[in-house]
Amino acid sequence: MRYKAIVSYDGTAYQGWQKQPDKNSVQAKIETALSRLCRQSVKITGAGRTDKGVHAFGQVFHFDTDKEFKDITKSINSQLPEDIRIVSCKPVSDEFHSRYDAKWKHYSYIINTGKFNPIQRNYAYQLGIDLDEEKMQEAAKALVGTHDFSSFNATRKDEIEDQVRTIYKIEVKRRGSLVTVDYYGDGFLRYMIRMMTGALIEAGKGKITAEDIQNIMGKMDKTACNYNVPACGLYLIEISYTNF
Protein backbone atom coordinates (compact mmCIF):
# COMPACT_ATOMS: atom_id res chain seq x y z
CA MET A 1 0.00 0.00 0.00
CA ARG A 2 1.31 3.44 -0.90
CA TYR A 3 0.72 6.33 1.51
CA LYS A 4 0.88 10.09 0.96
CA ALA A 5 1.84 12.02 4.09
CA ILE A 6 1.91 15.71 4.88
CA VAL A 7 4.42 16.72 7.53
CA SER A 8 5.20 19.94 9.40
CA TYR A 9 8.50 20.51 11.15
CA ASP A 10 10.62 23.02 12.98
CA GLY A 11 13.84 22.91 10.96
CA THR A 12 15.97 24.55 13.68
CA ALA A 13 17.57 21.36 14.99
CA TYR A 14 18.07 19.68 11.62
CA GLN A 15 20.65 19.73 8.85
CA GLY A 16 17.76 19.83 6.39
CA TRP A 17 15.19 17.43 4.97
CA GLN A 18 17.55 15.19 3.01
CA LYS A 19 19.13 12.14 4.65
CA GLN A 20 22.92 12.40 4.82
CA PRO A 21 25.44 10.14 6.57
CA ASP A 22 26.02 11.12 10.20
CA LYS A 23 23.75 14.15 9.97
CA ASN A 24 20.52 14.89 11.73
CA SER A 25 17.83 15.12 9.03
CA VAL A 26 14.06 15.21 9.03
CA GLN A 27 13.90 12.40 6.47
CA ALA A 28 16.08 10.12 8.63
CA LYS A 29 13.92 10.80 11.70
CA ILE A 30 10.77 9.85 9.80
CA GLU A 31 12.34 6.75 8.21
CA THR A 32 13.53 5.59 11.62
CA ALA A 33 10.05 6.11 13.08
CA LEU A 34 8.34 4.30 10.20
CA SER A 35 10.83 1.44 10.16
CA ARG A 36 10.36 0.91 13.88
CA LEU A 37 6.59 0.97 13.42
CA CYS A 38 6.55 -1.35 10.38
CA ARG A 39 9.28 -3.62 11.73
CA GLN A 40 11.05 -3.43 8.39
CA SER A 41 13.19 -0.84 6.65
CA VAL A 42 10.93 1.88 5.16
CA LYS A 43 12.27 4.49 2.77
CA ILE A 44 10.35 7.68 2.10
CA THR A 45 10.39 9.95 -0.96
CA GLY A 46 9.97 13.66 -0.31
CA ALA A 47 8.45 16.12 -2.76
CA GLY A 48 11.54 18.27 -2.43
CA ARG A 49 14.38 19.16 -0.12
CA THR A 50 14.46 21.89 2.45
CA ASP A 51 17.82 23.27 3.60
CA LYS A 52 19.22 23.38 7.10
CA GLY A 53 17.07 25.55 9.37
CA VAL A 54 14.16 25.83 6.90
CA HIS A 55 10.72 25.02 8.34
CA ALA A 56 7.71 23.29 6.82
CA PHE A 57 4.00 23.23 7.37
CA GLY A 58 3.20 21.17 4.30
CA GLN A 59 6.10 19.01 3.14
CA VAL A 60 4.82 15.91 1.34
CA PHE A 61 6.33 12.44 1.09
CA HIS A 62 5.23 8.98 0.02
CA PHE A 63 6.18 5.50 1.13
CA ASP A 64 5.07 1.89 0.75
CA THR A 65 4.21 -0.59 3.45
CA ASP A 66 2.04 -3.67 3.87
CA LYS A 67 1.55 -3.13 7.54
CA GLU A 68 -1.96 -2.17 8.60
CA PHE A 69 -2.66 0.65 11.03
CA LYS A 70 -5.61 1.72 13.10
CA ASP A 71 -4.60 5.38 13.06
CA ILE A 72 -1.43 5.71 11.05
CA THR A 73 -0.97 9.47 11.66
CA LYS A 74 -1.12 8.99 15.42
CA SER A 75 1.13 5.92 15.24
CA ILE A 76 3.89 7.71 13.35
CA ASN A 77 3.66 10.80 15.57
CA SER A 78 4.07 8.62 18.65
CA GLN A 79 7.51 7.66 17.30
CA LEU A 80 8.59 11.18 16.30
CA PRO A 81 10.09 14.04 18.30
CA GLU A 82 7.78 17.01 18.95
CA ASP A 83 9.48 19.20 16.34
CA ILE A 84 8.25 16.89 13.55
CA ARG A 85 4.51 16.25 13.24
CA ILE A 86 2.62 14.26 10.64
CA VAL A 87 -0.40 16.36 9.70
CA SER A 88 -2.09 13.66 7.64
CA CYS A 89 -1.25 10.28 6.16
CA LYS A 90 -3.57 8.58 3.68
CA PRO A 91 -3.51 5.63 1.30
CA VAL A 92 -3.08 6.66 -2.36
CA SER A 93 -2.77 4.98 -5.73
CA ASP A 94 0.45 3.02 -6.23
CA GLU A 95 1.19 5.41 -9.09
CA PHE A 96 1.30 8.51 -6.89
CA HIS A 97 4.74 10.15 -6.69
CA SER A 98 5.28 13.00 -4.23
CA ARG A 99 7.88 14.74 -6.40
CA TYR A 100 6.90 14.01 -10.01
CA ASP A 101 3.18 14.62 -9.48
CA ALA A 102 3.58 17.96 -7.69
CA LYS A 103 2.05 20.80 -9.72
CA TRP A 104 3.07 23.82 -7.67
CA LYS A 105 4.62 24.78 -4.36
CA HIS A 106 3.94 27.58 -1.94
CA TYR A 107 6.75 28.98 0.21
CA SER A 108 6.65 31.90 2.66
CA TYR A 109 9.54 34.01 3.82
CA ILE A 110 9.08 36.02 7.05
CA ILE A 111 11.10 39.16 7.82
CA ASN A 112 11.00 41.05 11.11
CA THR A 113 11.64 44.70 10.27
CA GLY A 114 11.39 45.70 13.94
CA LYS A 115 13.69 45.14 16.89
CA PHE A 116 15.47 41.81 17.32
CA ASN A 117 12.87 39.45 18.80
CA PRO A 118 14.42 36.56 20.75
CA ILE A 119 11.20 34.51 20.49
CA GLN A 120 11.36 34.68 16.69
CA ARG A 121 15.13 34.34 16.35
CA ASN A 122 14.85 30.92 14.67
CA TYR A 123 11.52 31.63 12.97
CA ALA A 124 11.88 34.94 11.11
CA TYR A 125 14.79 36.85 9.62
CA GLN A 126 15.63 39.54 12.20
CA LEU A 127 16.41 42.28 9.69
CA GLY A 128 15.69 45.23 12.00
CA ILE A 129 15.31 47.70 9.11
CA ASP A 130 12.00 49.02 7.88
CA LEU A 131 10.94 48.02 4.38
CA ASP A 132 8.59 49.57 1.86
CA GLU A 133 6.39 46.59 1.01
CA GLU A 134 4.87 48.35 -2.00
CA LYS A 135 8.30 48.75 -3.59
CA MET A 136 8.92 45.05 -2.89
CA GLN A 137 5.64 44.07 -4.52
CA GLU A 138 6.49 46.26 -7.52
CA ALA A 139 9.98 44.75 -7.87
CA ALA A 140 8.51 41.24 -7.60
CA LYS A 141 6.87 41.73 -10.99
CA ALA A 142 10.29 41.11 -12.55
CA LEU A 143 10.35 37.63 -11.02
CA VAL A 144 6.81 36.46 -11.80
CA GLY A 145 6.42 34.43 -15.00
CA THR A 146 8.55 31.85 -16.80
CA HIS A 147 12.26 32.66 -16.70
CA ASP A 148 15.69 31.09 -16.64
CA PHE A 149 16.52 31.50 -12.95
CA SER A 150 20.24 30.60 -13.24
CA SER A 151 21.07 33.93 -11.54
CA PHE A 152 18.98 32.92 -8.52
CA ASN A 153 20.49 29.50 -8.05
CA ALA A 154 23.24 28.21 -5.81
CA THR A 155 23.61 24.90 -7.64
CA ARG A 156 26.44 24.63 -10.14
CA LYS A 157 25.15 25.06 -13.69
CA ASP A 158 26.28 21.60 -14.79
CA GLU A 159 24.37 19.90 -11.97
CA ILE A 160 20.94 20.85 -13.26
CA GLU A 161 20.22 21.15 -16.92
CA ASP A 162 17.00 23.05 -16.91
CA GLN A 163 16.93 26.19 -14.79
CA VAL A 164 13.71 27.51 -16.27
CA ARG A 165 10.95 27.81 -13.70
CA THR A 166 7.54 29.46 -13.59
CA ILE A 167 6.49 31.68 -10.71
CA TYR A 168 2.73 32.11 -10.72
CA LYS A 169 2.42 34.70 -7.99
CA ILE A 170 4.41 36.63 -5.40
CA GLU A 171 2.57 38.40 -2.59
CA VAL A 172 4.16 40.83 -0.17
CA LYS A 173 2.15 41.46 3.00
CA ARG A 174 2.72 43.33 6.22
CA ARG A 175 1.40 42.56 9.70
CA GLY A 176 2.87 44.94 12.28
CA SER A 177 6.63 44.77 11.99
CA LEU A 178 6.52 41.48 10.07
CA VAL A 179 6.78 41.50 6.28
CA THR A 180 5.93 38.20 4.61
CA VAL A 181 6.70 37.27 1.01
CA ASP A 182 4.65 34.39 -0.41
CA TYR A 183 5.92 32.57 -3.48
CA TYR A 184 3.82 30.25 -5.65
CA GLY A 185 5.64 28.43 -8.44
CA ASP A 186 6.02 25.15 -10.32
CA GLY A 187 9.37 24.57 -8.67
CA PHE A 188 12.29 26.39 -7.08
CA LEU A 189 16.05 25.94 -7.48
CA ARG A 190 18.42 25.70 -4.55
CA TYR A 191 18.54 28.99 -2.58
CA MET A 192 16.28 30.55 -5.24
CA ILE A 193 13.70 31.87 -2.79
CA ARG A 194 16.33 33.12 -0.37
CA MET A 195 18.20 34.93 -3.17
CA MET A 196 14.99 36.41 -4.61
CA THR A 197 13.95 37.54 -1.13
CA GLY A 198 17.36 39.15 -0.66
CA ALA A 199 16.82 41.10 -3.87
CA LEU A 200 13.27 42.10 -2.84
CA ILE A 201 14.59 43.36 0.49
CA GLU A 202 17.03 45.63 -1.39
CA ALA A 203 14.05 46.87 -3.38
CA GLY A 204 12.16 47.44 -0.12
CA LYS A 205 15.07 49.58 1.11
CA GLY A 206 14.79 51.59 -2.11
CA LYS A 207 18.20 50.47 -3.33
CA ILE A 208 17.18 48.51 -6.43
CA THR A 209 14.13 48.28 -8.69
CA ALA A 210 12.31 45.74 -10.88
CA GLU A 211 14.63 46.79 -13.70
CA ASP A 212 17.75 45.88 -11.70
CA ILE A 213 16.23 42.50 -10.87
CA GLN A 214 15.46 41.99 -14.56
CA ASN A 215 19.11 42.76 -15.36
CA ILE A 216 20.33 40.26 -12.77
CA MET A 217 18.00 37.64 -14.21
CA GLY A 218 19.16 38.39 -17.77
CA LYS A 219 22.75 37.53 -16.87
CA MET A 220 21.79 33.90 -16.26
CA ASP A 221 24.85 33.61 -14.07
CA LYS A 222 24.85 32.32 -10.52
CA THR A 223 27.34 35.02 -9.44
CA ALA A 224 25.01 37.81 -10.62
CA CYS A 225 22.86 37.97 -7.49
CA ASN A 226 24.77 38.83 -4.33
CA TYR A 227 21.70 38.85 -2.14
CA ASN A 228 20.76 36.06 0.22
CA VAL A 229 18.84 35.75 3.48
CA PRO A 230 19.01 33.29 6.41
CA ALA A 231 17.22 29.94 6.27
CA CYS A 232 15.26 30.53 9.49
CA GLY A 233 12.70 32.83 7.80
CA LEU A 234 11.74 30.27 5.16
CA TYR A 235 8.68 28.01 5.35
CA LEU A 236 7.47 25.36 2.91
CA ILE A 237 3.74 25.96 3.22
CA GLU A 238 2.09 23.70 0.68
CA ILE A 239 2.71 21.33 -2.18
CA SER A 240 -0.24 21.05 -4.51
CA TYR A 241 -1.13 18.20 -6.85
CA THR A 242 -3.78 20.09 -8.82
CA ASN A 243 -3.16 22.85 -11.37
CA PHE A 244 -2.58 26.37 -10.08
Added chain:
Amino acid sequence: MRYKAIVSYDGTAYQGWQKQPDKNSVQAKIETALSRLCRQSVKITGAGRTDKGVHAFGQVFHFDTDKEFKDITKSINSQLPEDIRIVSCKPVSDEFHSRYDAKWKHYSYIINTGKFNPIQRNYAYQLGIDLDEEKMQEAAKALVGTHDFSSFNATRKDEIEDQVRTIYKIEVKRRGSLVTVDYYGDGFLRYMIRMMTGALIEAGKGKITAEDIQNIMGKMDKTACNYNVPACGLYLIEISYTNF
Protein backbone atom coordinates in the same frame (compact mmCIF):
# COMPACT_ATOMS: atom_id res chain seq x y z
CA MET B 1 24.14 55.67 38.43
CA ARG B 2 20.93 53.63 38.45
CA TYR B 3 19.63 52.13 35.21
CA LYS B 4 16.19 50.82 34.27
CA ALA B 5 16.30 48.11 31.64
CA ILE B 6 13.58 46.38 29.65
CA VAL B 7 14.43 42.86 28.53
CA SER B 8 12.78 40.31 26.26
CA TYR B 9 13.62 36.62 26.39
CA ASP B 10 12.74 33.21 25.13
CA GLY B 11 12.24 31.29 28.37
CA THR B 12 12.53 27.83 26.75
CA ALA B 13 16.12 27.16 27.78
CA TYR B 14 15.89 28.65 31.29
CA GLN B 15 14.78 27.50 34.72
CA GLY B 16 13.04 30.86 35.07
CA TRP B 17 13.98 34.46 35.76
CA GLN B 18 15.20 34.02 39.33
CA LYS B 19 18.83 33.19 40.04
CA GLN B 20 19.23 29.81 41.77
CA PRO B 21 22.38 27.83 42.61
CA ASP B 22 23.51 25.60 39.72
CA LYS B 23 20.51 26.50 37.59
CA ASN B 24 20.34 28.30 34.29
CA SER B 25 18.38 31.52 34.89
CA VAL B 26 17.79 34.69 32.90
CA GLN B 27 18.85 36.82 35.86
CA ALA B 28 22.18 35.00 36.20
CA LYS B 29 22.88 35.40 32.47
CA ILE B 30 22.29 39.15 32.67
CA GLU B 31 24.31 39.57 35.88
CA THR B 32 27.21 37.67 34.32
CA ALA B 33 27.04 39.87 31.21
CA LEU B 34 26.87 43.11 33.24
CA SER B 35 29.60 42.06 35.64
CA ARG B 36 31.90 41.24 32.74
CA LEU B 37 31.10 44.59 31.14
CA CYS B 38 31.49 46.65 34.33
CA ARG B 39 34.49 44.64 35.58
CA GLN B 40 32.85 44.34 38.97
CA SER B 41 30.04 42.26 40.43
CA VAL B 42 26.69 43.72 39.37
CA LYS B 43 23.40 42.55 40.90
CA ILE B 44 20.11 43.26 39.20
CA THR B 45 16.62 43.56 40.70
CA GLY B 46 13.75 42.30 38.56
CA ALA B 47 10.20 43.62 38.72
CA GLY B 48 8.96 40.09 39.23
CA ARG B 49 9.80 36.46 38.59
CA THR B 50 8.81 34.40 35.61
CA ASP B 51 8.68 30.62 35.93
CA LYS B 52 10.58 28.02 33.93
CA GLY B 53 9.62 28.20 30.24
CA VAL B 54 7.70 31.50 30.53
CA HIS B 55 8.66 34.16 27.97
CA ALA B 56 8.94 37.93 28.25
CA PHE B 57 8.77 40.88 25.94
CA GLY B 58 8.84 43.50 28.67
CA GLN B 59 10.44 42.27 31.88
CA VAL B 60 11.99 45.21 33.79
CA PHE B 61 15.01 45.28 36.10
CA HIS B 62 17.25 47.92 37.65
CA PHE B 63 20.90 47.95 38.62
CA ASP B 64 23.60 50.37 39.73
CA THR B 65 26.98 50.98 38.16
CA ASP B 66 29.50 53.82 37.91
CA LYS B 67 30.85 52.59 34.61
CA GLU B 68 30.10 54.84 31.63
CA PHE B 69 28.87 53.46 28.33
CA LYS B 70 28.63 54.79 24.81
CA ASP B 71 25.65 52.57 23.98
CA ILE B 72 24.76 50.53 27.03
CA THR B 73 21.96 48.52 25.35
CA LYS B 74 24.28 47.39 22.57
CA SER B 75 27.09 46.67 25.04
CA ILE B 76 24.98 44.39 27.23
CA ASN B 77 23.47 42.61 24.23
CA SER B 78 26.96 41.89 22.91
CA GLN B 79 27.55 39.83 26.09
CA LEU B 80 24.20 38.01 26.07
CA PRO B 81 23.00 34.92 24.20
CA GLU B 82 20.51 35.54 21.38
CA ASP B 83 17.56 34.29 23.42
CA ILE B 84 17.89 37.25 25.81
CA ARG B 85 17.76 40.77 24.36
CA ILE B 86 17.87 44.11 26.17
CA VAL B 87 15.19 46.25 24.52
CA SER B 88 16.20 49.47 26.25
CA CYS B 89 18.42 50.58 29.13
CA LYS B 90 18.26 54.12 30.47
CA PRO B 91 19.54 56.07 33.48
CA VAL B 92 16.86 56.73 36.09
CA SER B 93 16.58 58.38 39.50
CA ASP B 94 18.42 56.55 42.29
CA GLU B 95 15.03 56.14 43.94
CA PHE B 96 13.57 54.05 41.12
CA HIS B 97 12.75 50.46 42.10
CA SER B 98 11.67 48.03 39.41
CA ARG B 99 9.44 46.01 41.75
CA TYR B 100 8.08 48.49 44.29
CA ASP B 101 7.31 51.21 41.75
CA ALA B 102 5.46 48.96 39.30
CA LYS B 103 1.80 49.97 38.99
CA TRP B 104 0.45 47.22 36.77
CA LYS B 105 1.53 44.27 34.68
CA HIS B 106 0.30 42.88 31.40
CA TYR B 107 0.60 39.17 30.65
CA SER B 108 -0.64 37.23 27.60
CA TYR B 109 -1.45 33.56 27.38
CA ILE B 110 -1.55 31.97 23.92
CA ILE B 111 -3.54 28.80 23.17
CA ASN B 112 -3.48 26.93 19.86
CA THR B 113 -6.91 25.36 19.44
CA GLY B 114 -5.88 23.82 16.11
CA LYS B 115 -3.57 20.94 15.22
CA PHE B 116 -0.29 20.51 17.09
CA ASN B 117 2.11 23.01 15.52
CA PRO B 118 5.78 22.02 15.92
CA ILE B 119 6.95 25.60 15.25
CA GLN B 120 4.86 26.85 18.20
CA ARG B 121 5.46 23.91 20.53
CA ASN B 122 7.47 26.05 22.98
CA TYR B 123 5.53 29.28 22.31
CA ALA B 124 1.84 28.44 22.65
CA TYR B 125 -0.15 25.82 24.56
CA GLN B 126 -1.00 23.16 21.98
CA LEU B 127 -4.49 22.44 23.26
CA GLY B 128 -5.90 21.07 20.00
CA ILE B 129 -9.53 21.58 21.07
CA ASP B 130 -11.74 24.38 19.82
CA LEU B 131 -12.84 26.98 22.35
CA ASP B 132 -15.75 29.39 22.48
CA GLU B 133 -13.97 32.66 23.15
CA GLU B 134 -17.21 34.46 24.00
CA LYS B 135 -17.89 32.01 26.81
CA MET B 136 -14.32 32.58 28.01
CA GLN B 137 -14.78 36.36 27.96
CA GLU B 138 -18.04 35.97 29.88
CA ALA B 139 -16.46 33.71 32.51
CA ALA B 140 -13.54 36.14 32.88
CA LYS B 141 -15.93 38.64 34.45
CA ALA B 142 -15.76 36.60 37.67
CA LEU B 143 -12.00 37.24 37.84
CA VAL B 144 -11.90 40.96 37.06
CA GLY B 145 -11.85 43.26 40.09
CA THR B 146 -10.30 43.11 43.55
CA HIS B 147 -10.45 39.63 45.08
CA ASP B 148 -8.61 37.28 47.39
CA PHE B 149 -6.96 35.01 44.83
CA SER B 150 -5.83 32.31 47.31
CA SER B 151 -7.67 29.73 45.17
CA PHE B 152 -5.55 30.69 42.17
CA ASN B 153 -2.21 30.51 43.87
CA ALA B 154 0.41 27.80 44.06
CA THR B 155 2.32 29.39 46.93
CA ARG B 156 1.64 28.03 50.40
CA LYS B 157 -0.71 30.31 52.34
CA ASP B 158 1.82 31.05 55.07
CA GLU B 159 4.42 32.22 52.54
CA ILE B 160 2.49 35.27 51.40
CA GLU B 161 0.27 37.18 53.76
CA ASP B 162 -1.78 39.24 51.35
CA GLN B 163 -3.36 37.32 48.49
CA VAL B 164 -5.67 40.13 47.46
CA ARG B 165 -4.98 41.38 43.96
CA THR B 166 -6.80 43.61 41.49
CA ILE B 167 -7.33 42.57 37.90
CA TYR B 168 -8.21 45.61 35.79
CA LYS B 169 -9.05 43.87 32.56
CA ILE B 170 -9.09 40.46 30.84
CA GLU B 171 -9.41 40.30 27.07
CA VAL B 172 -10.00 37.11 25.09
CA LYS B 173 -9.19 37.37 21.38
CA ARG B 174 -9.03 34.97 18.47
CA ARG B 175 -6.78 35.04 15.43
CA GLY B 176 -7.29 31.95 13.30
CA SER B 177 -6.76 28.92 15.51
CA LEU B 178 -4.98 30.96 18.20
CA VAL B 179 -6.91 32.19 21.22
CA THR B 180 -5.08 34.76 23.34
CA VAL B 181 -6.03 35.83 26.85
CA ASP B 182 -4.59 39.18 27.99
CA TYR B 183 -4.45 39.96 31.70
CA TYR B 184 -3.90 43.42 33.17
CA GLY B 185 -3.53 43.65 36.93
CA ASP B 186 -1.65 45.23 39.82
CA GLY B 187 0.14 41.97 40.52
CA PHE B 188 -0.19 38.22 40.10
CA LEU B 189 0.48 35.37 42.51
CA ARG B 190 2.52 32.32 41.57
CA TYR B 191 0.76 30.24 38.85
CA MET B 192 -2.22 32.60 39.16
CA ILE B 193 -2.44 33.36 35.44
CA ARG B 194 -1.91 29.74 34.46
CA MET B 195 -4.61 28.58 36.87
CA MET B 196 -7.05 31.30 35.76
CA THR B 197 -6.36 30.42 32.11
CA GLY B 198 -7.00 26.76 32.90
CA ALA B 199 -10.38 27.73 34.34
CA LEU B 200 -11.20 29.97 31.35
CA ILE B 201 -10.36 27.10 28.98
CA GLU B 202 -12.92 24.93 30.83
CA ALA B 203 -15.41 27.77 30.34
CA GLY B 204 -14.46 27.89 26.64
CA LYS B 205 -15.25 24.18 26.39
CA GLY B 206 -18.66 24.90 27.96
CA LYS B 207 -17.87 22.90 31.07
CA ILE B 208 -17.94 25.66 33.68
CA THR B 209 -19.33 29.21 33.94
CA ALA B 210 -18.54 32.53 35.65
CA GLU B 211 -20.54 31.27 38.62
CA ASP B 212 -18.32 28.19 39.02
CA ILE B 213 -15.25 30.41 38.90
CA GLN B 214 -16.80 32.65 41.54
CA ASN B 215 -17.38 29.60 43.73
CA ILE B 216 -13.76 28.49 43.32
CA MET B 217 -12.59 31.99 44.23
CA GLY B 218 -14.89 32.10 47.28
CA LYS B 219 -13.22 29.00 48.74
CA MET B 220 -9.96 30.93 49.17
CA ASP B 221 -8.17 27.61 49.16
CA LYS B 222 -5.25 26.70 46.96
CA THR B 223 -6.65 23.21 46.38
CA ALA B 224 -9.94 24.60 45.02
CA CYS B 225 -8.77 25.16 41.45
CA ASN B 226 -7.60 22.02 39.68
CA TYR B 227 -6.92 23.75 36.39
CA ASN B 228 -3.48 24.67 35.16
CA VAL B 229 -1.81 25.17 31.78
CA PRO B 230 1.79 24.81 30.54
CA ALA B 231 4.30 27.62 31.02
CA CYS B 232 5.20 27.83 27.31
CA GLY B 233 2.05 29.80 26.41
CA LEU B 234 2.71 32.57 28.93
CA TYR B 235 4.30 35.93 28.07
CA LEU B 236 5.13 38.87 30.34
CA ILE B 237 4.28 41.68 27.94
CA GLU B 238 4.67 44.90 29.91
CA ILE B 239 5.30 46.34 33.33
CA SER B 240 3.93 49.83 33.71
CA TYR B 241 5.03 52.53 36.14
CA THR B 242 2.06 54.82 35.58
CA ASN B 243 -1.49 54.24 36.81
CA PHE B 244 -3.75 51.99 34.77
